[in-house]
Each structure stands twice: as C-alpha cells, then as structure tokens.
Amino acid sequence: xxxxxxxxxxxxxxxxTVAMAGVASVASAAVAAxxxxxxxxxGKQRRVVVIGGGYxxxxxxxxxxxxxxxxxxxxxxxxxxxxxxxxxxxxxxxxMKDLSPLTISYDKLAKNHGIKMVYADVTAIxxxxxxxxxxxxxxxxxxxxIVSPGVDFRTEEIEGYNDQTSLLMPHAWKAGEQxxxxxxxxxxxxxxxxxxxSMPLVxxxxxxxxxxRASLIANYLKTNKxxxxxxxxxxxxxxxxxxxxxxxxxxxxxxxxxVYIPGKKVTKVDAATKTVTxxxxxxxxxxxxxxxxxxxxxxIAVAAGLVGPDKNWxxxxxxxxxxxxxxxxxxxxxxxxAGAMPKSGYSANTEAKVCATNLVALMNGKETVDLSTLNVxxxxxxxxxxxxxAFVYKxxxxxxxxxxxxxxxxxxxxxxxxxxHIYAESWLKNILTEMST
Amino acid sequence: xxxxxxxxxxxGVLAFSANAYAMPPTPEMLTFGCxxxxxxxxxxxxxxxxxxxxxxEAIVDAMKKFKSGERPATVMGRVAKAYTDEEFALMGDFxxxxxxxxxxxxxxxxxxxxxxxxxxKNCSRCHMENGKEGKDEAPVMASQWLPYLQIQMELYxxxxxxxxxxxxxxxxxxxxxxxDAILTFYANVK
Ligand SMILES: Cc1cc2nc3c(=O)[nH]c(=O)nc-3n(C[C@H](O)[C@H](O)[C@H](O)COP(=O)(O)OP(=O)(O)OC[C@H]3O[C@@H](n4cnc5c(N)ncnc54)[C@H](O)[C@@H]3O)c2cc1C
Numbered sequence: 001x002x003x004x005x006x007x008x009x010x011x012x013x014x015x016x017t018v019a020m021a022g023v024a025s026v027a028s029a030a031v032a033a034x035x036x037x038x039x040x041x042x043g044k045q046r047r048v049v050v051i052g053g054g055y056x057x058x059x060x061x062x063x064x065x066x067x068x069x070x071x072x073x074x075x076x077x078x079x080x081x082x083x084x085x086x087x088x089x090x091x092x093x094x095x096m097k098d099l100s101p102l103t104i105s106y107d108k109l110a111k112n113h114g115i116k117m118v119y120a121d122v123t124a125i126x127x128x129x130x131x132x133x134x135x136x137x138x139x140x141x142x143x144x145x146i147v148s149p150g151v152d153f154r155t156e157e158i159e160g161y162n163d164q165t166s167l168l169m170p171h172a173w174k175a176g177e178q179x180x181x182x183x184x185x186x187x188x189x190x191x192x193x194x195x196x197x198s199m200p201l202v203x204x205x206x207x208x209x210x211x212x213r214a215s216l217i218a219n220y221l222k223t224n225k226x227x228x229x230x231x232x233x234x235x236x237x238x239x240x241x242x243x244x245x246x247x248x249x250x251x252x253x254x255x256x257x258x259v260y261i262p263g264k265k266v267t268k269v270d271a272a273t274k275t276v277t278x279x280x281x282x283x284x285x286x287x288x289x290x291x292x293x294x295x296x297x298x299x300i301a302v303a304a305g306l307v308g309p310d311k312n313w314x315x316x317x318x319x320x321x322x323x324x325x326x327x328x329x330x331x332x333x334x335x336x337x338a339g340a341m342p343k344s345g346y347s348a349n350t351e352a353k354v355c356a357t358n359l360v361a362l363m364n365g366k367e368t369v370d371l372s373t374l375n376v377x378x379x380x381x382x383x384x385x386x387x388x389x390a391f392v393y394k395x396x397x398x399x400x401x402x403x404x405x406x407x408x409x410x411x412x413x414x415x416x417x418x419x420x421h422i423y424a425e426s427w428l429k430n431i432l433t434e435m436s437t
Numbered sequence: 438x439x440x441x442x443x444x445x446x447x448x449g450v451l452a453f454s455a456n457a458y459a460m461p462p463t464p465e466m467l468t469f470g471c472x473x474x475x476x477x478x479x480x481x482x483x484x485x486x487x488x489x490x491x492x493x494e495a496i497v498d499a500m501k502k503f504k505s506g507e508r509p510a511t512v513m514g515r516v517a518k519a520y521t522d523e524e525f526a527l528m529g530d531f532x533x534x535x536x537x538x539x540x541x542x543x544x545x546x547x548x549x550x551x552x553x554x555x556x557x558k559n560c561s562r563c564h565m566e567n568g569k570e571g572k573d574e575a576p577v578m579a580s581q582w583l584p585y586l587q588i589q590m591e592l593y594x595x596x597x598x599x600x601x602x603x604x605x606x607x608x609x610x611x612x613x614x615x616x617d618a619i620l621t622f623y624a625n626v627k
Contacts, residue, residue: 063469319459346473349473350469350470350473353469353470354466354469357465357466357469358459367459367460368459368460369459369460369461369462369463369466370459370460370461370462370466371459371462371466372462372466372467372470373470374470374471374516376474376512376516388511388512390512390515390516391515391519392470392516392519392520394462403518403519405518406515406516406517406518406519407515407516407518407519408515410511410512416511419511419588420511420512422484422584422588423484423485423511423512425483425484426474426480426481426482426483426484426485426582427473427474427485429481429482429483429485430473430474430475430476430480430481430482430485431473431474433476433477433481434472434473434476434477437477
C-alpha cells in the first residue's frame with residue numbers, strides 16, 4: 001500500500017483534529033521521502049500532465065478542466081510566452097509591425113480554469129513510473145500525460161548544419177527570435193539581392209506555410225526591392241498545398257519577383273557563404289537564405305520512444321490520441337501521426353478537444369465518442385487577399401480521413417479572397433483567445 | 438465501455454485493441470471543432486460571426502443553405518457538406534444554449550441613433566427585441582460583429598445571398614448609408 005495522506009489518516013482512526021494536523025504534515029513528508037526529486041506530490045486527486053503550451057497543449061489542458069474539474073491539470077511549458085507561427089509570415093512580409101498580435105501568455109488561462117503552470121523544460125518521460133523529469137532533475141507524476149511539443153528539426157541529415165547555421169540562415173519555422181531575424185535580414189538586403197527559401201519533403205509542419213511565405217516575401221520585394229527576387233526550392237516534386245491557388249497568385253502577381261523550382265532537395269548547407277546544395281551537386285547562393293530543415297516529432301516525444309517505425313512521428317489511437325506505444329500517454333498536434341490531418345495549428349486545436357473528451361471519458365470509465373475534427377488553414381497571398389483549405393475528418397476504416405464529398409480549397413476564380421483575408425485575421429484573434437483565456 | 442485490458446503484442450510494439458464501440462458524435466464533439474473560428478463563448482471578433490446564443494432554427498437553416506450552396510460562403514459551404522441534417526440539429530442545440538455574448542466594438546454614435554429608428558420601422562417585425570430574437574429562422578443580430586453583418590448585407594445587395602421576400606421589400610427602399618446605420622445599431626445592442 002502506498003502511504004498517502006488519506007490512508008495515513010484512516011489508519012489512525014479517531015485522531016483529534018489537533019493530532020490530525022500533525023499527522024498530515026508527517027504524511028506528506030513520508031510521500032516526499034518516497035521520491036526525493038518529486039515536486040507537487042500527487043494526492044488522491046487524479047492528475048493529467050500536459051507537456052507544451054502551444055496550439056495543442058493549451059486547448060487540451062483547458063478542455064480537460066472544462067470537462068471534469070475534479071481532475072488536476074499541470075501544464076509544463078519551457079517559455080513564459082508563446083509566439084504563434086500562424087501569421088508570422090505577415091510579419092516576415094512586413095505586414096505586421098511587431099509580434100504582439102502573435103504573442104500570448106498563460107496567466108488568464110491558468111486562472112480561469114485552475115490549470116497549474118510549471119515553466120520548465122521536460123527532459124525525460126518514464127512511462128512505467130508515470131513521471132516526467134524536468135531540466136533541474138525534479139519530477140512530476142501523472143495518471144495520464146498529454147504530449148504536444150510541436151516539431152524538432154532533422155538537422156543531422158543536412159551536411160554542414162551546426163549550432164550556428166540558424167543564426168545565419170534562419171529557419172523561422174518556430175516563431176519568435178527566428179522570425180525577427182529573417183525579417184531583419186530581408187530589410188537589410190540591398191535592392192537587387194536574392195532570397196532563397198528551401199523547404200523539405202512532406203510531412204512537415206504547415207504544408208502551405210512555405211508557399212505563403214514565398215508569396216508574402218515576393219509581395220514585399222515587389223514594392224520595396226523591385227530588382228530583387230525570391231526563389232523557392234521545393235524538395236517535393238510539385239506544390240503540395242493549394243496548388244491551383246498559389247500557382248495562380250504567383251503567375252498573376254509575382255511573375256517578376258518569384259521563381260518556383262520543384263524537386264530541389266537540399267542536402268548540404270554552408271551558412272558562411274549562404275549556399276545551399278541540392279542532392280550534393282547543384283549549388284544555390286543567396287543574399288538571404290531561409291533554410292527550413294526536414295522535421296520530426298518534438299525532441300521529448302522522440303526521447304520518450306513515442307515515435308513509430310518511421311522514427312519521426314508518433315502513432316496514436318484514433319479515439320483518444322493515446323500512444324500506440326506507451327499506455328496512458330496521449331500525443332497530439334504536429335508530433336502525432338493523425339492520418340489525413342495536416343500538421344497545422346487548427347488540427348492541433350481540434351485534436352486536443354477530441355483527446356480531452358475521450359481521455360476524460362476513459363478516466364471516468366464512461367463511453368468514448370467517435371472522433372469528429374476539422375482543419376481550416378488560411379494563407380495570405382498578398383496584403384489584402386487570402387485563400388484557404390478546409391476539411392472535416394472522421395474515422396473511416398480505422399483511419400482518420402476527410403469526409404468524402406466535402407471540404408476543399410477556395411474557388412480558383414479568387415472571388416472570395418478579399419473576404420477570406422478579413423475572416424483570416426479574425427481566425428487568429430479567436431484561436432489565440434481560445435488558447436489564452 | 439472501452440476495455441484497455443485486451444492488450445496484444447504486435448511486432449514488438451505494444452498495440453492496444455481498437456475500441457469496439459464509441460458513441461456517435463455528441464453535440465459537443467461536433468461543435469468543439471467550430472469554436473477555434475467562432476469562439477468558445479462568442480467570437481472575439483472582429484469579423485467571424487458569433488454563434489453563442491444563436492437560435493437553433495437559424496443555425497440549422499444557415500447550415501442547410503451553406504450545404505446546398507443556396508447561401509454563398511467563403512468557407513462554410515465546404516465545411517457544411519461534411520455533416521447531416523441531424524448533426525446540424527445537434528449543433529443548433531449546442532449554440533442556442535450558450536450564453537448571449539456581448540461584444541464591445543468601436544461604432545459611430547450617430548449611426549447607432551439613426552439606425553435605431555430605421556430598424557424599428559423596417560426590420561423589427563422579424564429581427565425582434567432589438568435583434569436579440571429572430572422570427573422563425575431569422576438570426577439573432579444583437580451584438581453581432583459589424584464587419585460580418587456588412588459582408589452579409591453586401592452579399593444580399595449584390596443578390597449573391599437571397600433575401601426573404603418581405604425583407605427584400607424593406608431593404609430595397611433603403612440607401613447603403615441607412616442600411617449601414619441599422620447594422621451599426623444592431624451591433625451595439627448589449
Ligand atoms: C510559418 C508558419 C505558418 C503557419 N501558419 C499556420 C496557419 O495559418 N494555420 C494553422 O493552423 N497552422 C499554421 N502553422 C502550423 C502551426 O504552427 C503548428 O501546426 C502548431 O503550432 C502545432 O501545435 P503543437 O501544439 O503541436 O506545437 P506548438 O504550437 O509548437 O507548441 C509546442 C509547445 O511545446 C513547448 N515544448 C516543446 N518541447 C518541450 C519540452 N520538452 N518541455 C517544455 N515545453 C516544451 C514549446 O515551447 C511550445 O510552446 C504554421 C506554421 C509555420 C511555421
């Protein structure tokens with residue numbers, strides 16, 4: 001029998017209140033002694049720990065508390081503030097003056113829903129002991145764990161990539177310092193300079209993201225540096241998202257400022273000379289190079305052995321997003337292999353809600369509910385036009401798949417692009433509000 | 438109920454038995470996915486429409502018209518096609534039970550005053566209680582985000598969205614400025 005506070009008190013039977021107070025402190029000391037490094041020793045209350053306070057983690061934490069307030073929720077996030085990748089291309093393209101519209105903190109969310117925030121880096125997960133270890137060696141135990149750490153970069157596959165590379169060739173694929181750095185480089189570039197964007201093979205975070213970025217950089221160059229060009233080197237054989245729409249935008253607006261070259265997988269970089277090398281032979285040199293490395297699940301998910309045979313993404317159950325490898329650990333967001341769902345913020349948001357719903361059902365021995373999720377991604381193609389892709393998902397033949405005969409991309413005649421641009425800005429406000437309140 | 442005890446070992450990886458039964462989507466499961474755009478307790482604006490406290494009839498009517506294509510949309514047409522009429526009813530239940538969401542928008546004072554009178558005269562038969570109620574499938578417009586209402590009025594005026602005949606009779610007699618004033622009045626109702 002584990003010696004927790006209630007058991008201890010029960011053992012003592014009819015102790016007086018004065019004696020009880022003493023007993024309680026003895027009991028908690030006994031618990032702490034069980035594991036010297038444990039912070040927030042778990043009482044009788046069931047506990048869900050969430051790793052990552054991004055698009056997936058915030059919503060999962062919030063919805064678990066909303067659906068069952070008797071469950072304690074601890075969210076562990078390494079940063080005090082979160083900067084949204086969605087709409088960071090606006091900033092890079094000069095359409096947003098600072099990152100404040102993209103930045104949220106966790107105080108209101110924690111207060112409104114009674115979520116316990118811990119600001120720390122999780123370095124290990126022990127699925128057998130059901131604990132997570134943080135950078136300082138302290139541990140926190142859980143009944144169920146939700147992991148939403150976003151992506152990590154497979155830089156070891158790129159020859160010449162080292163700790164300094166992203167300081168000279170920013171990826172800007174995690175928002176914040178990197179976003180600002182890329183913008184600064186674009187501003188500092190002389191008119192006539194060339195920008196290279198190198199993007200990886202699918203799957204990676206935000207399929208339309210690199211195409212949106214190329215469009216908004218071209219838009220910036222067109223008015224500010226008309227002699228400059230942006231060249232998009234796509235590792236894929238063709239445009240992988242919203243193809244007819246992006247192609248039309250490039251042909252219509254950016255013929256003079258943008259070049260799209262498919263089938264160019266960069267395997268080597270030289271940050272000092274701002275050179276990227278395709279398949280070991282063909283060199284491209286730019287004045288500004290935005291090198292977006294290939295990706296995999298967030299480092300902690302890989303370290304915890306949550307990735308599948310592909311070694312990159314985490315296989316999950318389609319009901320509660322529980323890992324197919326470790327019991328009581330759920331993986332959502334970019335790190336999860338969620339069938340046909342793309343790795344987007346909106347996907348992470350709706351996966352989190354399904355995960356929370358069915359995790360709470362499982363913890364309470366209640367019936368689970370069939371998954372219904374949704375993804376909509378807006379991309380700006382200029383300073384006043386946006387396009388979108390939308391799909392609703394359910395489980396078909398055991399896999400998460402788009403509902404047939406629905407969804408799709410915006411009309412190719414661009415009849416809705418201006419209204420979509422207006423709605424897109426409201427999308428950002430609403431989803432960040434949902435995450436932070 | 439799901440049983441996790443039936444664990445089996447497949448190719449060295451712990452595989453859990455797929456759950457035999459899960460319930461069909463509940464109103465919550467169906468609508469949680471809408472809230473990233475429409476807001477958890479009303480839209481934070483400035484243009485995505487609030488659905489909180491919208492009437493069930495209005496939600497179902499809108500979703501059916503999005504699905505059939507009768508009502509023009511940027512994104513809702515593509516979304517609505519994925520659901521059944523029964524699911525629309527569950528969504529309507531969910532949103533109609535949410536609390537009325539008061540927005541705070543920067544609006545022209547003169548328009549609010551002018552709009553109040555024009556709304557009373559022309560629109561209040563169906564957009565009742567200052568837009569807090571709607572007759573039949575007429576939506577709640579009180580506190581709705583103005584840019585959304587303006588886009589919808591633009592769609593009506595250009596005949597992309599079809600107006601109920603009796604609404605058209607009124608709307609056609611009003612100038613763009615007058616209509617704008619009416620919408621501003623509704624947006625301001627707390
Ligand atoms: C340029 C760009 C544009 C995009 N545009 C869109 C868009 O328009 N729409 C859209 O839907 N999506 C968009 N995305 C995709 C979106 O950003 C991601 O899909 C989304 O952030 C995934 O959510 P997540 O919860 O998996 O990870 P994240 O949102 O990245 O959150 C992960 C969090 O976990 C924390 N963390 C990670 N590891 C640890 C650890 N070990 N310990 C403690 N904390 C940890 C991180 O600090 C971070 O806060 C875009 C992405 C990019 C790069």
